[in-house]
Amino acid sequence: MKPDEENLAKALEALLNPSNVDDFVRCAATHEFDLDALPPISLLHPRFNEDVPKVTDLAEFLWRQCFFYALPRRKQKKFKDAMDADITMVMDVNRRIQSAFMEYSTKNPARSSEIGEVIAYVLVQHLLKAPQVAAKMALKTSGNMPVHGLDGIHATFEAGAMTIYFLEAKLSYAANAGAKAYAASAKEFLADRKQYLREFEIVSDLGNLDALTGADREAALDYFDVIGQPGLQRRERYVGVICYTERKIYADRIPVGSAPITAHEEYFSGRLRSKMERFRKSARKHIAAAGGDPAKCLVFFLAVPDVNQLRRDFYSAMGMAPPPDLPVDEDGDDDDDEEEVATSTEETA
Template identity: 25%
Template sequence: MSSAPVEGSFSDLLAGLVRGDPNEFLHLLKEYEIPTTLDGTRTVVRTHFLAVDAGGAPAVDLLASAMARAAMDFCIPRARVEEAVEYLQRTRSTSHFSRLEQQARELFVDADGTGEGGELLLFLLMERLLGLPQLLAKMSLKTSSNVHVHGSDGVHASLGEDGILDVYWGESKLYKSSSDAFTDCFDSIAPFLAADGAETRKRDLLLVRDNLNVQHADLASHLLEYFDESSPRRLKVRWNGACLVGFDHGDYPNLDSLEAAQSKQLSNAVQRWRAAVGRRLTQHNLVQVGIDVFCIPVPDVDALRKAVRAKLGVS
C-alpha cells in the first residue's frame, strides 16, 4: 500500500493549480522600481504602469483584452472546466467551453461603476505573478448578474512545507482618486486581516469549505482540515492580504523613454503612494500582517473599466 502524500507534496499540488502563462500578460504592466518592503512592516508594494505602444499610446485595449480572457478562469470552478476538457476529448467539440465562456461573461454586473474589472486584474496578478491559486470561484455563486458578491474580492492560498497554510484575502479598488482608492481598499480588507476578525472571515471561510475550488481529492481533503475548527491544522493558518489599487495618473509616462525630470517626478509619486500605504497600515494595525500591494496608475480608470466591459460584451 502506498503511503499518504507528505506535506511538501501537498504544497506542490496546490502550487500546481496556478493557471495561465504570465508571459501572455505581464508585458502589458511594466514594473517601476523594484518591489519594496515598507520599513517596520511585512507589506510589499509593487508599482506597475501600462506599457506604451510604438505610437506612444498606453496599452489600455490590450490589457482589457487580457483581463477579459481571464473571465472563465476567474469565474468558473475547475470541476466544470475539467468536464469541458473531458467532453472535448470524447467528442472533439468545444461547445462546452463556449457555454462556460458565455456563462462567465454573463456573471458580470450589468451596470457601470462595478469593481469587477479590478477583481479580474487582481486575480491575474495573484495567480500569474504571485503564483497563488484560487481557492474559491466566488463569482460562480452569484444568483444574478445584477448583484455583487459580498465579502472579499478573492481567496487564494499557498501551503508551506512546514504545514502553514497562507490564506490571502484579495481586495481591489479602481478609483479616479489615489487617496480614495487607498482609503477604501484598506477599509475593506482590514476586517479580514485583523486579529479579532474571525466573524468577518467566517462567511467567506464557510464558502471556501463548501465550494473549495480544488479537484485533487487528497489535496482537497487536506486543505479542508485547515477550515475545520475541530482539527489541529486550524491552528496552522496565517492570514495575508493582496491589494490592487488603481487610479488616474495624468501625463502618462513611457517607462522606456523617461527624461530625468519625469523620472524624478515619478519616483516622488511612488514615494507618496508608499507613504499612503504605510499610513493606512498603521491606522488599521496591520503592520505585522503580510500584504502584497499593487499600485497601478492608469491614464483613465473609467476608460479601462469601459474597455474591459466592452471586451466582455457587457452593455
C-alpha cells in the same frame, strides 16, 4: 520540508492557471518584505506600444482570464471537454461567463467594478504565485448582484505553513483614495468574525481544492478548517489591489523621436517608481488608522490613464459595450497630505 508538505506545496502550485501577464502589465517596482519599509508594495502599469499605453489590450486580456477567474475548476474541465468535442460550445461558455458579471451601470459606473476583482486575481497569481482557492463569482445567484465578503481568496504553502491571501480590489480616481478604501474594507472584514469564518467555509465546501486528490486534498482542507484544526499554522495576509487613474505621469510625455521604441515605457516606469515611498507612506497611514498591521498587508497599485475607460474597454471586450457618451471622472489630486473626497462620477469602488 517534510515529504507530505512538499507534496502539498506542489499540489497547490499545480492549481495556478496559465497567464501571460508580463505581455500586458509591467511591474515598475516589485514588493519586498523589509521591516524598515512596510507595507510591501508593487507599482504596475500597462505595457506600451511605443508611446501609447495598451489599455484596450489589457482589458481584452483580463476578459480572457475570466474563464479561469469566474469558473470553478470542475466547470473549467467540463467546458474544456465540451469545447474539445464541439468548438461551437465556445459561444455558450462565453455567454455563461458573461452572465456572471453585473451589467454596466451608466448612472453609477462605479457599481460596475468587477474588473478590479479580475485584476486582483491575475496579479496575485502572477506576483505571489498563489492560486485562487475559491471562485467566488460562481456563488452568485444573480449576475446583477455583487459578490459579498472578500474579493478573492488565494493560498500557497511555504516554510511549513499555509499562507492565505485575503483580497480587496479597488478602482479609484486616485491612489491615495484607493489605499484608504482598501484599509477600510480590510478593517470591516476583520471586525466580522462571522464573515471571516464563512470565507473559510466557502473554500472548504465550494472551493477549488476539490481539484486535488487523496492526502493532498485532505491536508489542504485541514488548513481551512479553522474550528476543527486550530493547531495548524496559518499565515493570513491582506492584499489590496488598487487600480487608479494616474493623470500627472501619463501627461508628462517625452517626444516621439529616434530613441529606442521602449523609451516611452521606460520613462513612464521610472517616473512611477519615483512615487514608491510616497505611496507606501499613504498605504501605511491608512492601514494604521484602520487598526491594521502593515507587516501583514501587501498593496499593489496599477496605474492607468483612466479607470473609467479601462472599465468601458473591459465591458466592450465582454460584448456588453456601454454607450460611448458616458461622463468621465473629474480630476483627483493624489496628494498624500490632502484628504480626498470622491465627489465625481468615479467613486472609489
